Amino acid sequence: MIIGVTGGKGGTGKSTVATALAYQLSRKGKKVLLVDADVDCPNDALIMGIDNKLLYTVYQRIPEWDYDKCTKCGLCGQACKTNAIVSIAGKKPLFMQQQCNGCGGCKMVCPADAISWGRKDIGKVYFGSLGSLDLLTGELKVNEPVSEFVVGALKDTVEKKANEYEHIIIDTAAGTHCDVISALGMCEKAFAVTEPTPLGAHDLELILGLMKKLGVKYEIVLNRSDIGDRSLITRIAKKFQCKLAAEVPYDKNIIDAYSKGKPIENKEIQRLVEQII
Numbered sequence: 001m002i003i004g005v006t007g008g009k010g011g012t013g014k015s016t017v018a019t020a021l022a023y024q025l026s027r028k029g030k031k032v033l034l035v036d037a038d039v040d041c042p043n044d045a046l047i048m049g050i051d052n053k054l055l056y057t058v059y060q061r062i063p064e065w066d067y068d069k070c071t072k073c074g075l076c077g078q079a080c081k082t083n084a085i086v087s088i089a090g091k092k093p094l095f096m097q098q099q100c101n102g103c104g105g106c107k108m109v110c111p112a113d114a115i116s117w118g119r120k121d122i123g124k125v126y127f128g129s130l131g132s133l134d135l136l137t138g139e140l141k142v143n144e145p146v147s148e149f150v151v152g153a154l155k156d157t158v159e160k161k162a163n164e165y166e167h168i169i170i171d172t173a174a175g176t177h178c179d180v181i182s183a184l185g186m187c188e189k190a191f192a193v194t195e196p197t198p199l200g201a202h203d204l205e206l207i208l209g210l211m212k213k214l215g216v217k218y219e220i221v222l223n224r225s226d227i228g229d230r231s232l233i234t235r236i237a238k239k240f241q242c243k244l245a246a247e248v249p250y251d252k253n254i255i256d257a258y259s260k261g262k263p264i265e266n267k268e269i270q271r272l273v274e275q276i277i
């Protein structure tokens with residue numbers, strides 16, 4: 001089963017839970033793949049002290065111009081909705097590749113067949129191991145706007161490698177945006193990590209609502225469960241008829257392991273492990 005670990009907002013301990021879950025599963029002798037799909041800010045390798053190696057580079061298609069064919073009509077600039085092309089009739093189009101999402105609109109409208117496809121490097125996929133745990137990490141290049149391609153590359157790799165593993169854990173980005181939807185699309189079930197605060201409850205409601213729409217089974221992991229108002233979360237759990245699968249109290253050992261880049265072990269996470277295996 002592919003299991004997601006997700007959260008409505010950053011800083012709730014999502015990656016802590018994902019890495020601890022994957023690590024403790026591997027300690028049971030299971031072959032585990034942990035996928036860090038938080039491609040804007042992947043940190044699972046740092047949390048676990050894993051040495052990542054480059055697996056491949058992720059490219060995005062971008063248009064290239066043949067100025068000998070271009071009649072300077074300006075249509076490509078008009079078609080581009082991200083303002084990646086500055087084109088004025090009578091002048092050569094000026095391309096700002098940082099803003100291009102590869103949609104292909106410019107190429108479709110060009111009457112002179114002056115646009116072909118090139119590509120730009122927008123990110124990397126890394127691979128690392130710790131015992132029977134393998135880690136796949138997607139990382140978007142700084143200043144690149146289109147992270148979906150990196151998440152898409154991770155999805156392709158997970159599909160190819162799925163048969164090699166007994167358990168796959170996907171650590172999604174925080175929030176309810178496209179990358180999260182795409183990563184959750186791989187999962188049969190996901191744990192929504194939250195904390196007992198008004199903001200935690202608000203964002204939990206959003207992420208559970210999203211998973212309900214996506215048809216992903218969900219349970220809640222309440223982090224820092226002894227700090228704040230637990231009833232805020234139980235109210236949401238009741239509304240979504242959702243189980244509180246684990247309650248992880250504030251634990252100095254977690255902070256110590258985190259700060260030293262060592263895998264985290266926790267009794268409450270062990271309960272999730274027992275549920276899964």
Ligand code: SF4
Nearest residue numbers: 080100101103104106
């Ligand atoms: S591919 Fe799309 S986003 Fe990129 S320049 Fe062409 S129209 Fe603009």
Ligand code: SF4
Nearest residue numbers: 070071073074076110
């Ligand atoms: S649409 Fe084609 S011909 Fe017109 S300006 Fe763009 S590249 Fe040149």
